[in-house]
Amino acid sequence: MSPQPPANTPQDIVEAAGMPVGSGNMKPHYDENLANEDLAPLREQKWSWYNIFAFWMSDVHSVGGYVTAGSLFALGLAAWQVLVALLVGIIIVQVFTNLVAKPSQKTGVPYPVVNRFLFGIRGANLPAIIRGMIAIAWYGVQTFLAAESLNIIFLKFFPDFAVPLLDVSFLGLSALGWISYGILWVAQVALFWNGMETIRRFIDYAGPAVYVVMIILAVYLVAQAGIGNVSLDLSDGTHDFDFWQTVGVMIGAVAIVVAYFSGPMLNFGDFARYGRSYKEVKKGNFWGLPVNFLFFSLLVVVTASATVPVFGELITDPIHTVERIDHWFAILLGGLTFVTATVGINIVANFISPAFDFSNVAPKKISWRMGGMIAAVGSVFLTPWNWYSNDTAIHYSLGVLAALIGPLFGILIAGYFIVAKQRIKTDDMYTFRKDGAYWYKNGYNPNAMWTIVFAGVPTVLLAVFPKLFADLGVFDIAWISNYTWFIGCGLGFVILLALERRNPLVPTFEDAGSPGVSYGTIDERTGYDYDPATDGVTTTPPADPDLVPVGSRE
Numbered sequence: 001m002s003p004q005p006p007a008n009t010p011q012d013i014v015e016a017a018g019m020p021v022g023s024g025n026m027k028p029h030y031d032e033n034l035a036n037e038d039l040a041p042l043r044e045q046k047w048s049w050y051n052i053f054a055f056w057m058s059d060v061h062s063v064g065g066y067v068t069a070g071s072l073f074a075l076g077l078a079a080w081q082v083l084v085a086l087l088v089g090i091i092i093v094q095v096f097t098n099l100v101a102k103p104s105q106k107t108g109v110p111y112p113v114v115n116r117f118l119f120g121i122r123g124a125n126l127p128a129i130i131r132g133m134i135a136i137a138w139y140g141v142q143t144f145l146a147a148e149s150l151n152i153i154f155l156k157f158f159p160d161f162a163v164p165l166l167d168v169s170f171l172g173l174s175a176l177g178w179i180s181y182g183i184l185w186v187a188q189v190a191l192f193w194n195g196m197e198t199i200r201r202f203i204d205y206a207g208p209a210v211y212v213v214m215i216i217l218a219v220y221l222v223a224q225a226g227i228g229n230v231s232l233d234l235s236d237g238t239h240d241f242d243f244w245q246t247v248g249v250m251i252g253a254v255a256i257v258v259a260y261f262s263g264p265m266l267n268f269g270d271f272a273r274y275g276r277s278y279k280e281v282k283k284g285n286f287w288g289l290p291v292n293f294l295f296f297s298l299l300v301v302v303t304a305s306a307t308v309p310v311f312g313e314l315i316t317d318p319i320h321t322v323e324r325i326d327h328w329f330a331i332l333l334g335g336l337t338f339v340t341a342t343v344g345i346n347i348v349a350n351f352i353s354p355a356f357d358f359s360n361v362a363p364k365k366i367s368w369r370m371g372g373m374i375a376a377v378g379s380v381f382l383t384p385w386n387w388y389s390n391d392t393a394i395h396y397s398l399g400v401l402a403a404l405i406g407p408l409f410g411i412l413i414a415g416y417f418i419v420a421k422q423r424i425k426t427d428d429m430y431t432f433r434k435d436g437a438y439w440y441k442n443g444y445n446p447n448a449m450w451t452i453v454f455a456g457v458p459t460v461l462l463a464v465f466p467k468l469f470a471d472l473g474v475f476d477i478a479w480i481s482n483y484t485w486f487i488g489c490g491l492g493f494v495i496l497l498a499l500e501r502r503n504p505l506v507p508t509f510e511d512a513g514s515p516g517v518s519y520g521t522i523d524e525r526t527g528y529d530y531d532p533a534t535d536g537v538t539t540t541p542p543a544d545p546d547l548v549p550v551g552s553r554e
Contacts, residue, residue, distance in 0.1 A: 057207020
């Protein structure tokens with residue numbers, strides 16, 4: 001029989017996470033200042049590969065993803081070169097995403113909790129806070145972008161009501177903008193409030209719905225232009241690259257793709273924990289990243305190409321494309337679809353993760369639902385509409401925080417796959433006992449903490465000063481900012497390994513029979529399998545491990 005949650009654990013915490021009470025394996029000896037029903041290892045992991053695939057559809061099919069893919073043409077590349085860069089970039093994203101997924105899927109815990117094995121019980125709050133701050137900022141930006149789509153619908157269908165509201169503003173945003181922003185803010189909070197299963201159902205349908213509209217839009221524009229008038233070469237002709245210059249520009253385009261997905265990559269453990277098996281997660285990543293993204297990119301290229309003969313100019317923003325069609329049905333369908341797409345990416349990329357991050361800081365006081373509300377309210381106070389259009393503000397605020405994503409990623413990958421040898425003693429991530437495996441020094445692993453400093457400071461400097469020097473006219477190496485994720489990831493990876501080799505602190509549990517250890521190296525179909533329900537390792541594989549995953553047995 002499953003143990004009941006402690007009496008002092010609010011029942012709404014786990015219900016807010018979309019699961020019945022008791023689904024989080026909240027054991028009696030877990031410290032209430034480190035665990036609640038949201039952060040504890042899952043009893044049941046039931047997301048299929050399609051749920052992971054749908055997650056990526058919601059993440060890819062956004063206005064930001066469309067604009068990012070379309071913007072690569074401004075680099076002077078031909079259409080086929082842009083497609084190659086997009087495909088190479090997304091394959092790199094797939095590889096890294098599979099890596100970051102494994103520790104969370106194997107243990108059934110979210111990203112901030114997984115970091116405890118490496119940073120220490122208390123030290124794990126640092127990467128959680130960094131990640132949460134980035135998500136709050138981008139949550140506000142994405143909500144603002146979706147509100148712009150809603151504004152277009154109001155202006156088209158209710159001009160007598162909407163137009164006067166453009167002349168009234170407060171804190172830099174028009175009254176109409178506040179109404180649209182408020183509607184979407186409430187809608188996203190309501191979706192989040194209903195929990196992970198409701199969110200899963202939403203993204204299962206949102207991604208395919210956006211595809212339908214994008215296909216309709218592409219077919220309509222090609223029909224209007226005439227297929228013979230659509231040229232897939234969208235370069236402006238002002239760049240005359242030789243072979244090596246072209247290769248360099250394509251590498252830069254690849255880096256842009258990876259940087260765009262760096263946030264979802266780091267966040268992915270929060271979703272991989274729900275996967276039935278690691279095999280299912282990898283299958284979902286394959287269909288959701290290279291396959292899905294290639295088809296999405298082809299639609300972007302065709303649609304953007306058709307805007308040239310139809311409207312006389314290249315338009316890489318789907319909202320502006322729909323607006324230019326100027327037909328009530330197109331504006332209504334397109335506007336609502338792209339609102340849905342933006343809400344989808346906002347929920348999965350910028351809402352769920354900070355909810356776990358802030359809950360991780362104070363599990364006893366902050367539930368998953370409360371953590372999400374902190375992010376939602378914080379995004380309004382940042383007034384994203386005032387700084388999003390300011391490149392300098394974005395560069396020096398979000399640029400600094402985003403530069404830390406690479407080091408955090410590199411540290412986690414090096415720590416799990418090489419230092420810890422894919423072994424985590426799950427229960428010890430929920431105790432303040434000084435003899436616990438992850439107590440280190442007062443709850444902090446000095447090696448991991450110093451790695452953030454040694455890897456993070458150079459990466460932040462590379463994100464800030466090249467643009468500053470270029471603006472001052474000293475010299476221009478601003479191009480290096482495209483590679484800060486790779487540089488930070490590499491530094492984090494190498495520095496942690498060097499510090500752990502000099503002074504090993506992370507336990508490796510060399511004894512294959514160590515109780516309560518999750519063994520990421522064990523084959524899911526034929527090998528040992530960690531069973532958190534019995535606090536030990538069983539030598540008998542389940543009949544179908546893809547359907548009976550880690551943490552699901554009683």
